Amino acid sequence: MRISTEGLLIVLAFTVVLVVELRTVLAWFNLELTVFESLMFSVALIVAIVVWALFPQDGSRDTDASGSS
Amino acid sequence: MVLIVGIIATITYGTVGLGIAMVDDEEDTISPSELDEDERFSDPRVEQVGENEYEAYVVAQTFIYQPDPIEVPEDSEVTFYVTSRDVIHSFSLVGTNVNTMVVPGEVSSVTAEFDEPAEYGVICNEYCGSGHHDMEGMLYVVPEDEFDLTELSVTADDEVELGDDATFDVTVENGQLDDLETAIELEVGDETIEEDVTVPGDDTYETTLTVDSTDLGEGDHDWTVTVDDHTESGTLSVVEDLEDDEDDEDGGDDDE
Amino acid sequence: MSDATVNDAAKTTESTTSEPLGETYLDKFPAEAKVVRSALYSSFLALALGGLFGVIQTLHRTDFLRIMESETYYTVLTAHGVFLVIAFTIFFLVGVFTWAVTTSLDREVEDIRFTWAWLGTMTAGAAMAAAAILAGFTDSLDMSADVLFTFYAPMQAHPLFYLGLTVFVVGTWMAGADWFRSWFAWKKENPGERIPLPTFMVLTTMIMWYVATLGVATAILAFLLPWSLGLIDSVNPTLTRTLFWFFGHPVVYFWLMPAYMMWYVLLPKLSGGKLFSDPLARVVFVLFLLLSTPVGIHHQYLDPGISEGFKFIAMTNTMFLLLPSLLTAFTVVASMEHGARQRGGTGRIGWLKALPWRDPVFAGMALAGLMFAAGGFSGMINAGMNINYLVHNTLWVPGHFHLTVGTAVALTFMAASYWFIPQLTGKKLWNRPVALVQVVLWFVGMTFMANAMHRAGLLGMPRRTAEPQYDGFEYEAGVGSVAELDAQIALGGIILTLSLVLFFAVIIGTVLGSRSDEVPANGYADTLSGPEDSPKILDNLKLWFGLAVVLVIIAYTFPLLSIIERGGLFGPDITAFPQSIDIVSMAWLTVEQYATDTFTSATEVAQATIDGVLR
Amino acid sequence: MSSATEQNQADQGAGGPQLDHPVREIGHDEYDPIGTLTLIMLYFLLLAFLWVFMYFVEFLGNDPTVIGWIGTGVGMA
Known part of the structure; x- marks a missing residue:
């Protein structure tokens, strides 16, 4: 775990905001994504963040909170 | 502070520089129960009031608009006068900035320009109210050559005796300000009568077309009167002898 | 991400509690705790019902699931609106205000029976209004109140609805009297002392409320109630509408002020710091007191029968109302930064990572504040006069207030509940991770819903309709499609419902738990710059009350007179004399000049205070 | 950063009211809310940009718009 479970949760929450608006913002720059493409992109982004977060850096600690949520 | 002043400045620019006006209190109040006696709202309609200037009198009520659809020409400036017969409604053109509340007792006046069809x-x-979601109407902005405010009405005989003339009283009303140059065309049976007319702006032209029933022969004949895109039609019976009240042939009104 | 270590280290301390243990509110004020608890439970009941109606209508209007006739939609919508923005928020805030007054004055209420009496009055009123609304679901009762939260005449509700609202408001007036009574008693014992900040906030908010409710009280008692009872035949729809918005705009500050109070007095403490500035906080509340009411006409930009000049003045006032909110943004963020830096945060942006994000109370309030920043933007658009043509009565507007009252207020209240319920019950919060997931879910759900609502509004999709699908035309979406926006709204609604379920799980779990001595002590944040730094004049409530009344008189006399002149007191059947409005307008310009001067000097005081604090 | 962490842990060990003085105490005079100013400036820039976008692109691009002349409204005459 690189960041705490709670930290990950917050980061993911902010990612959602980004993802929701991404398609509109890109459209201003004439980058038209379909719903499916943007969905795939967001899933990929979230998976990337989760993988990055879970990547074992200093052993496996921090299990206290994740179990109950 | 700068932000606030900037925002107010933008709005002021919109008002002064671009001439964006708010709905306001320039119109007098009106009693919603007396709309039928009001000269503007008893007959909801579009009227031409100047070159490229039109006025639309619209009544909103649960859950319709009158008139519906509203038709105006392109390149026009239209002032909508909207009032309500019952509760508070709105008059909103979807996807535009024409949007106003419609309050009973008040007349909302909004002016907008329509450049293209x-x-x-x-x-x-x-x-x-409970049918709020069904309350919708349409506004068509039509190409200039397709737009007119012409109204055609025809009064014709139902039945004539063979040998008599069949008469068609045609009234053409020109709601626009320019003269209307057009032709009235009557087709009845195999006969066609055409009359070129000029209807002055904001005026009415009346004429009577006659057809000798001998030319038509006995039997039922469908007729059509056409002025531009407007048509009126009906059926004329030519009979040997009128059964009763022989000369009293003030003919029922044509069918729509 | 080097700060992660700090987080990890701090975590062990926090996993028990983020604050020192000690005497809870329940220990100190057992009788008051019971009242506050009852108020909170009432508000939770309203939240549960309102939330349920919320998800039903979300799925209905987006056409995903229609379990009822579209006619019934408006009953559901009325219930959703009234239960959430009136019952949920106000029951919660009277609880919090009682807590704030007793805690900060450090004294019990003067007479607990009176305290119960106002809570009982409010409950009775709420029950009456709720009965009238809910009766709309059944045909067997000849009663309904499908008039939505705004109850615009000539739409009429059952008299019980108007009566219930009146009784409810009278209850809140009594509550205010209770808190003023406490303050008077305290002042006698502590002459010359500054009013403690939380009490100051309560008192200014209540003064605003007294002024604001005069509008709705007049509308109901003089017009709508007699009219619904058949005593008078006709009402002037523009007049009652204007009186409604006289109250209808300040009421949003009545919801918002307690949330602001939480951000000022709890959030700095939870961040591990102190409130940046006590005087600035006072200035903010005074500005809200002064400016909240004389702005209501900005809800009527598109109304016929009100002149453009009045609308412009309402807009100017409204724009200045941005000032206290922007000051709040500064003060609250600065307080959080103070906490973060005390916790070891560094850098221009990096300090954000040092905040206690794993604490659901903190995370909820911080996310609520962030959403409020976004809502502030759409609020600016709403406040703009001619740009209002673009958004008026479209889905943009619900998008806006789901960010403000639906998140800034509701999420702050929910997060605050995680702090209050342990205080009031002496029981430890059940399951902090679930609570954290709950607040984050609310944030995510509202992101989807509010975003899509704003965008649908820009396409011209109307609010308050059961079926925004029409026969004659289709919306033109620039990016994406209407189906996509509908899906986002529905998804948001479902996530929010899930979040609500978790909220009730945590609350019920906590209440059913057993007493614990691990509950943090009752208290509120210290200040970096205390009341001693603020000009004494800020505590002169009489002055601010007087000034608020004057501003309201200035802002409303002429519009109201003009409306009455046009349409008559009792509606359009009475002949109007519109030509005399010209005279009124001339007089108005003079008065406006005076108002601007007054305001400028008020702003100067604020500016001076800010400068003083920043130095 | 690491020293701060240690100090924090030390505080915990003492069992005192940890988070009131978690790492260091910053008083009024030494506190410089630079991060807040950064965020607020960013927010202001965003607001200004979005306002301009909303007004000049979304609103004015949403023709037709209600027009009229100032002075027709009695209030401003």
Whole structure:
């Protein structure tokens, strides 16, 4: 775990905001994504963040909170 | 502070520089129960009031707009006078900045320019009762050559005796300000009568067309009167002898 | 991400509690705790019902699931609106205000029976209004109140609805009297002392409320109630509408002020710091007191029968109302930064990572504040006069207030509940991770819903409709499609419902738990710059009350007179004399000049205070 | 950063009211809310940009718009 479970949760929450608006913002720059493409992109982004977060850096600690949520 | 002043400045620019006006209190109040006696709202309609200037009198009520659809020409400046017969509604052209509340007792007047032919949905965006979501109308902005405010009405005989003349009283009303140059065309049976007319602006032209029933022969004949895109039609019976009240042939009104 | 270590280290301390243990509110004020608890439970009941109606209508209007006739939609919508923005928020805030007054004055209420009496009055009123609304679901009762939260005449509700609202408001007036009574008693014992900040906030908010409710009280008692009872035949729809918005705009500050109070007095403490500035906080509340009411006409930009000049003045006032909110943004963020830096945060942006994000109370309030920043933007658009043509009565507007009252207020209240319920019950919060997931879910759900609502509004999709699908035309979406926006709204609604379920799980779990001595002590944040730094004049409530009344008189006399002149007191059947409005307008311009001067000097005081604090 | 962490842990060990003085105490005079100013400036820039976008692109691009002349409204005459 690189960041705490709670930290990950917050980061993911902010990612959602980004993802929701991404398609509109890109459209201003004439980058038209379909719903499916943007969905795939967001899933990929979230998976990337989760993988990055879970990547074992200093052993496996921090299990206290994740179990109950 | 800078932000606030900037915002107010933008709005002021919109008002002064671009001439964007708010709905306001320039119109007198009106009693919603007396709309039928009001000269503007007893007959909801579009009227031409100047070159490229039109006025639309619209009544909103649960859960319709009158008139529906509203038709105006392109390149026109239209002032909508909207009032309500019952509760608070709105008059909103979807996807535009034409949007006003419609309050009973008040007349909302909004002016907008329509440069190109288009179709707009008109919706009520203020909750007005259980059928609120069904309250919609249409506004058609049509090409100039397709637009007219001409009204045609025809009074014709139902039945004539063989040998008599069948008469068609044609009234053409020109709601626009320019003269209307057109032709009245009557087709009855195999006969065609045409009359070129000029209807002065904001005026009415009346004429009577006659057809000798001998030319038609006995039997039923469908007739059509055409002025531009407007038509009126009906059926004329030519009979040997009128059964009763022989000369009293003031003919029922044509069918629509 | 080097700060992660700090987080990890701090975590062990926090996993028990983020604050020192000690005497809870329940220990100190057992009788008051019971009242506050009852108020909170009432508000939770309203929240549960309102939330349920919320998800039903979300799925209905987006056409995903229609379990009822579209006619019934408006009953559901009325219930959703009234239960959430009136019952949920106000029951919660009277609880919090009682807590704030007793805690900060450090004294019990003067007479607990009176305290119960106002809570009982409010409950009775709420029950009456709720009965009238809910009766709309059944045909067997000849009663309904499908008039939505705004109850615009000539739409009429059952008299019980108007009566219930009146009784409810009278209850809140009594509550205010209770808190003023406490303050008077305290002042007698502590002459010359500054009013403690939380009490100051309560008192200014209540003064605003007294002024604001005069509008709705007049509308109901003089017009709508007699009219619904058949005593008078006709009402002037523009007049009652204007009186409604006289109250209808300040009421949003009545919801918002307690949330602001939480951000000022709890959030700095939870961040591990102190409130940046006590005087600035006072200035903010005074500005809200002064400016909240004389702005209501900005809800009527598109109304016929009100002149453009009045609308412009309402807009100017409204724009200045941005000032206290922007000051709040500064003060609250600065307080959080103070906490973060005390916790070891560094850098221009990096300090954000040092905040206690794993604490659901903190995370909820911080996310609520962030959403409020976004809502502030759409609020600016709403406040703009001619740009209002673009958004008026479209889905943009619900998008806006789901960010403000639906998140800034509701999420702050929910997060605050995680702090209050342990205080009031002496029981430890059940399951902090679930609570954290709950607040984050609310944030995510509202992101989807509010975003899509704003965008649908820009396409011209109306609010307050059961079926925004029409026969004659289709919306033109620039990016994406209407189906996509509908899906986002529905998804948001479902996530929010899930979040609500978790909220009730945590609350019920906590209440059913057993007493614990691990509950943090009752208290509120210290200040970096205390009341001693603020000009004494800020505590002169009489002055501010007087000034608020004057501003309201200035802002409303002429519009109201003009409306009455046009349409008559009792509606359009009475002949109007519109030509005399010209005279009124001339007089108005003079008065406006005076108002601007007054305001400028008020702003100067604020500016001076800010400068003083920043130095 | 690491020293701060240690100090924090030390505080915990003492069992005192940890988070009131978690790492260091910053008083009024030494506190410089630079991060807040950064965020607020960013927010202001965003607001200004979005306002301009909303007004000049979304609103003015949403023709037709209600027009008229100032002075027709009695209030401003």
